[in-house]
Amino acid sequence: MYDMGTRKRALALVGQGRSLNSVSKETGVSRAAIRSWQTRIEPLERGRADPCPRCAAKPRAPEDPAAYSYLLGLYLGDGCISHQRRGVHSLRIACADAWPGLIEACAKAISAVRPTNKVCRVQSIGCQYVTSSSKHWPCLFPQHGPGKKHDRKIALEPWQQEIVDAHPWDFIRGLIHSDGCRITNWTTRMIRGVCKRYDYPRYFFSNKSDDIRDLFTDTLNKLGVGWTHCTRHGKPFTISIARKADVALMDVHVGPKH
Known part of the structure; x- marks a missing residue:
């Protein structure tokens, strides 16, 4: 507060x-x-929270759609919702200790989506769980359900798709910040008999869920960002963005974790 x-x-x-x-x-x-x-x-009085925009007589989008789009990406990657008691649910986003900027961005996004709900950070081994309790997290993230995300159907509701279409880079940044990374690869080439090393950056996004990877690549397609599949044990698992122009575009709107 x-x-x-x-x-x-x-x-x-x-x-x-x-x-x-x-x-x-x-x-x-x-x-x-x-x-x-x-x-x-x-x-507001202690314990009283803002009304849920999805529970209103006429459901509407969250107050800060850009923050919601980013938080949606984080949730689909490293987030979960668990039931507590009296109808209260806890949203938890796992953020590695190595990225303090990500932890701050996650906490701010949660506060922007539910301004009057308290945001806590629970330390674990190598990471912090950025958490917030509300009765309305399942309303805001209808992808919540029993079991692991990659074992069930994940699809956006029409109102969520409208937000992602309006704020696609926030969604991509949330997914990269959760289950992606920016790394520098290298290779060698023989130039006039001399072996030279070349470094080049690329982005990766890995997720077991075919549906979540499709949400990622569908959004990249709309943004004009090229990508390729990398397989693991012969199955699609990782999305690679390696072309120079595409990496440059990602650097402008996403950038490395910090």
């Missing part, structure tokens, strides 16, 4: 004609939270 001073400062900056995006970057407060303060600046 943000204190009243932070809330008033953010609203004062908006009152100066600043955009929500610039105020969010300066204060570290999500755009969704600032937008909600424009109608109610007082903190």
